[in-house]
Amino acid sequence: MFDIDTLPPLIRRDIEYGETHFPTIPDDAPGVLDVDPSWKRQWLSARDRVKLQGPTFASLDAKRQRYFARYLAVVGLAELEMIVLGCSYAATHYEMPPAWRTCLIKQAYEDMQHAASYITRGSKLSGENYWNGIDDVPYRQNIAATYHPILRRDLGGFFAAIGLHTEAYPAETNILEPFALDPVLVRWMPNEIQEEAGHLTFLYPAMRDYLHSGTPEEQDRRKRQMVADNEALLDTALSANRRNAETFVVGKLGMDPAVMAAFAHIPERTRFIFRTIGIEESYWPRYLKESD
Numbered sequence: 001m002f003d004i005d006t007l008p009p010l011i012r013r014d015i016e017y018g019e020t021h022f023p024t025i026p027d028d029a030p031g032v033l034d035v036d037p038s039w040k041r042q043w044l045s046a047r048d049r050v051k052l053q054g055p056t057f058a059s060l061d062a063k064r065q066r067y068f069a070r071y072l073a074v075v076g077l078a079e080l081e082m083i084v085l086g087c088s089y090a091a092t093h094y095e096m097p098p099a100w101r102t103c104l105i106k107q108a109y110e111d112m113q114h115a116a117s118y119i120t121r122g123s124k125l126s127g128e129n130y131w132n133g134i135d136d137v138p139y140r141q142n143i144a145a146t147y148h149p150i151l152r153r154d155l156g157g158f159f160a161a162i163g164l165h166t167e168a169y170p171a172e173t174n175i176l177e178p179f180a181l182d183p184v185l186v187r188w189m190p191n192e193i194q195e196e197a198g199h200l201t202f203l204y205p206a207m208r209d210y211l212h213s214g215t216p217e218e219q220d221r222r223k224r225q226m227v228a229d230n231e232a233l234l235d236t237a238l239s240a241n242r243r244n245a246e247t248f249v250v251g252k253l254g255m256d257p258a259v260m261a262a263f264a265h266i267p268e269r270t271r272f273i274f275r276t277i278g279i280e281e282s283y284w285p286r287y288l289k290e291s292d
Helices: 009-018 031-035 037-051 062-093 098-126 139-146 155-168 185-211 216-250 257-263 266-277 286-290
Strands: none
Touching: 009 098, 031 037, 031 185, 037 185, 037 266, 062 098, 062 139, 062 155, 062 216, 098 185, 139 216, 155 185, 155 216, 155 266, 185 216, 185 266, 216 257, 216 266, 266 286
16 A cells, blocks of 8 residues: 655655645736647646636546556656656766756756655556556656656757657647546646746757857867757657557557647647757758748
8 A cells, every 4th residue: 555654755845835836827828838839728728727616536437447557657757767867868978058057957857856745646646656666567668768868968968859759749739638636736737848848948049059160170079969869759758659649648547549630730849849949951851842
């Protein structure tokens, strides 16, 4: 059985506070969301979803309740392994301005809070202590095989793995419906989206600065490498996310197949990202140019 008192007080207090004190939700979208139209669209959807009386965890049958609790825990554990540790790794291993290190640590802290809330909610709903990990789900192996080789290569690899594929693309591919089943998480969704957009207010200009620093030859190399890294992650990480959404979110949780529309605009999303961070069209893969 899961008992929140078994968690260290250092994180337990934050978790308990977050489950009893909900942020206010303004009528208008916060200005920070102007950094990315897809995150603004997600925020507006999350704001409206808070007001809806849709399906809840209690309305699921017992099998789907177990699936949902494990889903939350795996999402949280993966976020810890991938984003929180990824930001910490980059901040300590790569040369960068002190302001960038500070932003990465702040991002790690905020995403740590998101991860902790998912793991704890899954544990509370199921009664199982998912803080001990989930051995029969290969999320760690998947992260090690897809993200780590790129993330741990250099700063550009970190920007591709984390900046693009855990912050920029999810603005388009994030599926809100499962999280809305939980009465606590649904109240925090707009706040979490606002924080994710805040991360891009740092990451977008930092990536642009990285790609446009150094000699012309170095800039050319960095842009070509970023495009290559992105293609590799589209084929592995994003494809895996799409398969998981189809087989688990739709297949096991029973969400409406319409949620798969979140993955329908990847070429358009890629063009937006590349333009935002300053990768000129001459570097784009042919399919992006042909579908423009």
